[in-house]
Amino acid sequence: MAFTQSPLPYDPGALEAHNMSARTFEFHYGKHHAAYVTNLNNLVKDTPMADMPIEEVIKTSFGDADKVGIFNNAAQVWNHTFFWSSMKPDGGGTPTGDLAAKIDSDLGGFDKLKEAFKTAAATQFGSGWAWLVLDNGALKVTKTGNAENPLVHGQTPLLTLDVWEHAYYVDFQNRRPDFISNYLDQLVNWDFAAQNLAACS
């Protein structure tokens, strides 16, 4: 049974008014994400991993020198699917309910969370991801290099931002800080993060 690419949760042009263009999705979803799926299927073909849930493939292959390619592609398939859901048309705003309360108690408030997230995303040198995660019951902001993700560290991802250059070069060129601010101001889907948090309790 082959791995498939999940459909985008919105139209590829849906975020255009919020500075993530259809052109970016044409390549980011249509080429990069799609290629990770194709590569993963080629690599696990006729092996037991072909029938595992993708989370299991990621955890099993992590740190195994012989399975670097499988890990990279499986994690990138998962990360991108998670990233699409971390955004929505007319996103941004502020978290509410339990998530907002937990941000206050664990991270010192929404402004502190935004600051920490901006720093994590801006300082991930080279390709990688910024995350809001639940780690041993507490909220944390983290960053990972290349394909690595919180699942391999026993953390629960709540939200992510792709800071590979391909994620922003068409719309923002070298200006990663502007891309990060735009994500927090206009794209981020706090409902998705709240749902992920609720699923843990």
Added chain:
Amino acid sequence: MKKFVQSLMSGLAIALITSMVFTAFPATSSAALVQLPPLPYDYAALAPSIDAETMQLHHDKHHAGYITNLNAALEKYPALQNQSVESLLQNLDQVPEDVRKAIQNNGGGHVNHSMFWTIMKPDGGGQPTGTLATAIQSTFGSYEAFQEKFEKAGLSQFGSGWVWLVTNPQNQLQIISTANQDNPLMQGLYPIMGNDVWEHAYYLTYRNRRADYLKGWWNVANWDEIEKRFVSSANYSSANYNSVNYSSANY
């Protein structure tokens, strides 16, 4: 004369000691801070292999950004300014820990890009000649086999990084790739040529097609400069590989 030598020697000793102690004090002079080398040709000169907008952003923003961050680290430890950035990369373990990663990433970014601009030129391409051609032939079998291996290594570097032709301490050619801005000097190898496979190097023209970028890049390779680097690598290996102390006096 004797007195001059003595004062020179004590000056060297002081430089050595400060470079070992790395006392932080405010910089009195910015003379030894790094400056952005000008691009040796127009932004549009490498088109169509590399478009003008990419060249402008790559040089004026990306390379300049590495220099800003590198200088911030060098200002914190002025003694580091007595050494070349190359020698800092060769001896990262001697760099103060709180700026080590900054020097590795931004010092690497500066050295890598400085080389990169010079090993390209308008109407480049063709094939290497002279001793480099011979060495490529004997190491890889043929120029075409070398190209294929170089492109493959560049394509397989997952995420941001560089693909390199280097010489090892025995002055033998090797193809390697490094992550992010790591320079071969960090592992005792001498960079003869390198191609930037960060997405910023090719995304505006090639998008996700890194393989096409790697193929197109041969058309702007500056083999005269690359051959020069190969010739100087022979001196580098005999002069420096066995030297344990990289004092500031050597650079």
